[in-house]
Amino acid sequence: MKRFGMFISKHKIMIIIVALLLVIPATLGAMITPINYDILSYLPQDLDSMLGQNILDKTFSNAATSMLILEDVQSNETVKIKDKISQIDGVERVLWINDLVDTNVPKEFLPDDVKDLFYRENSTLMFIQFKESPSSEATQEAIETIRKTIDKESYLAGLSAIVKDTRDLADKETPIYVLLAVILCLLVLMISIESYLVPFIFIFSIGLSILYNLGTNIFLGEISYITKSLVAILQLGVTMDYSIFLLHRYDEEKQSIEDRNEAMAQAIAKTFSSITGSSITTIAGFLALCTMSLAIGKDMGLVMAKGVFIGVLSTITILPAFILVFDKPIHKYKHKTLLPGFEKTAFFVTKHYKVLAVLFILIFIPALYGQGHTKVYYNLDESLPKDLPSIVSTNKLKNDYNMTTTHFIVINDKFSSHQVKNMVEEIKKVDGIENVLSYDNILGPGIPESFVPNEIRDFSMKDGYKLILANSNYKSATDEANHQIDKLNDIVKRYDKDGMVTGEGALTKDLVILADRDFKTSSMFSMLSIFAIIMFVLSSLSVPIILVACVELAIFINMAIPFYTGTIIPFIASIVIGCIQLGATVDYAILLTTRFREEIRNGLDKIHAMEVAIQGSARSIITSALSFFAATIGVGLISKMEMVKSLCVMLSRGAMISMVVVLFILPSILLISEKVIEITSRNWKEKGSFKLKIEKEENNHEI
Known part of the structure; x- marks a missing residue:
């Protein structure tokens, strides 16, 4: 890895040029990747409902049907409107009463079933069939043309129209999401990092990796509008740590290595193991979504796992090149950070760790009950503004x-x-x-x-x-x-x-039935996979149980809040929150635990070891949590799409809850269980001769 780091350092200008050139195909790929706005289309294809839907689509051209209500319109005008709509590209046919009988026939002479279907006191109803599915480009363009054809006293209803409004709203809001996430993340970085310039370099570097991720989605065929809305802010939130790790290691290496290129090469080599270990759990959390029966889980899971992987690559290639090029102004323009040293926090936690451990048990029970009784909704129209x-x-x-x-x-x-x-x-x-x-x-x-x-x-x-x-x-x-x-x-x-x-x-x-099953499957897979990763990394049977239990407590609290506040959340949030929050925030727990183990190995007793561990890791944990919070909270506050809004509110809240649990609850459990941990862990107090070592440079230096 040292040779690779030296190659990046010596060819920094070439790396930057290549990175900027890759923007062109990435942008084209992002622009032409189809976006699916129909959540129901992600159901398994072997269900009766989906088989029937395919027959409607292929045989009757009826998978996309809208209903048009015309108020206070005479029959002859209705016929004209019907004929105009029938000529619109994308429309298969329009069904109205004149397809059955002459419009001169009085309503009273019609069969009740037919009359009640097409007429009310001052309005009439017609059915519009489209040639393609609700989310297809042809159907969406047809919806837009129909709306231009009819007047204000007309109402176009149905799934196709809802998909159209969802699309317009998502396309309008997504750029605002990204802009707001960038601004808030910059504020967090300004507070926690000494350099004025570094936050902008971080955002630009991560921005390139996000664009590469969006561009490579073309190889997946299509992505959902939920994935499109969230991918940038989630990738920004979960990969920011890697940039911080690299910068701190580089500054450390410069203290002992005079040559900047060599210092960066050494930083890349040592940081690689650190960010790889950190990213594995995050990727595992996203890949857990791929176990869902609903294909939207695979859609979001693959895109986000790919984004984290690209983020890692960007951190060890593009970011080092920018840091080296701007090294002088980075270290010239500095300011004091606003985060404290957390000595009081460390003292409070170690002094009251038994009380905090009891608090863990007391909170766990109502949190578990609340998350199991949180109500969810499945209707697409519930997630949209009522005035659409x-x-x-x-x-x-x-x-x-x-x-x-x-x-x-x-x-x-x-x-x-x-x-x-x-x-x-x-x-x-x-x-x-x-x-x-x-x-x-x-x-x-x-x-x-x-x-x-x-x-x-x-x-x-x-x-x-x-x-x-x-x-x-x-x-x-x-x-x-x-x-x-x-x-x-x-x-x-x-x-x-x-x-x-x-x-x-x-x-x-069918969505209701599958969502409940997917929630259990994806949650179990994420817990087991992350448990296995922690067990392998820390060579312990008890530590993975403690760490996963603490983060699961944070997830349960997050999921229980809607129950106790009487809030109904979208089904997709109930499925994906656990996987994302566990994968993205278990790193906080790993960071604290590895630092605690390090101080135990240095000969400190468990109380003093935990004090040092909290002081040494609190800044990194808080910066990471605040970055995730900043990337998602803005969307949660301004979005008009309830599905995206609820998901981002819960993600931002989940990051902060995980941070509090890791800094206050986890230390108490580790202190109480320290003897058990020693028995069930390999080389807990001594370094093994053959050991997978993960560099945690953020433990040793302040942000």
């Missing part, structure tokens, strides 16, 4: 037409009209079903099949399948809606064992 056009329209659809959720039922077309009508009658009797629309009940007793237009036939019967629409006044993801879908599935399966109930309600129901 799609949300206003969805509420309008619910209030005027009692059409909160539309279930799509796909069955084989071999079943007779009589059988389908019987099934439809059973479906109508299910609680919460407002109306049911099918090819067979549209015909009615007095309408010959030859009178049915091709548009209606293609809408509801095609390529061996029949499509039935059941409109529900229950909101998806509620217990009532899920129970309703169970009843619909029972009815459909009795008539057609291969029949499928799909649509937003069924997809969200």
